[in-house]
Amino acid sequence: MAENLNPSRNMCSTNLSLLLILLISSPRPAISRTRVQFLPGFDGPLPFQLETGYYLFSYYWANDNDVRKALNVRKGSIGEWLRCNKSIPYTTEVASSLEYHLNLTTKGYRALVYSGDHDMIVPFMGTQAWIRSLNFSIVDDWRPWLVEGQVTGYTRTYANNLTFATVKGAGHIAPEFKPMECFDMFYRWISYSPL
Incomplete structure (x- = not known):
């Protein structure tokens, strides 16, 4: 094989x-x-x-x-592979990534933050609250973004080059649920085109 x-x-x-x-x-x-x-x-x-x-x-x-x-994995070196293996013990040392986001965006680095609007693990309302805590002013208020003429979600642009977008009908891992739409969103953003 x-x-x-x-x-x-x-x-x-x-x-x-x-x-x-x-x-x-x-x-x-x-x-x-x-x-x-x-x-x-x-x-x-x-x-x-x-x-x-x-x-x-x-x-x-x-x-x-x-x-x-x-893949040159030595026999016996790794047991059964599990996606999202929760049995690996590790210590969480970063309680919040807020200061890192503030640091990078205020230095001019662009950021695209997106959420599936059906995400029940990290609901988009929570992502919005997190973005509000950054205290960035709104540059371009809510508007729909489209793929092939269909509303695919809604987007808002903030100061410091932060773009937030929702992906309509997507769950926690949005590209898994809406791969074409997420690819289009990322492609536009990386190309400096509006969503």
Whole structure:
């Protein structure tokens, strides 16, 4: 299987049927309810929709012995790979990133902050409150931003080059829910174009 790795994406694009058999027979529950219609490295739309999302794919991919060999992971050096492994003990030393954001934005660095409007982990109202605590004046007030003529969210621009945008219909990891819209948002922002 290592010879089927696409080095430009580090994805296994062949042996998809084997992966799907593993997914279907897996006792591991699906973590994400995102509908997958396309897979990186797979040409064209899938003839079906998976309810499992990329999380389950990443589990099987990252734990595959051939993939680990291709990535030069020494056998026995790393156990089972888990996304968002909560069992790793670590100490949180930064209580707030506010001072870092203030420091960077007041020095002229641009910042794009975005939230899915369906994010139940960090709701966009909380992000707005955090931005208000920066005490930046509003440069361009709320307005919709569009992709392909459709309202994709709302945006507001603040002093010190801070742009805030919501992504309509997106959850906590907005690009997972709305990849085209988030790509368009980022592309416009990085190109100095208005949202």
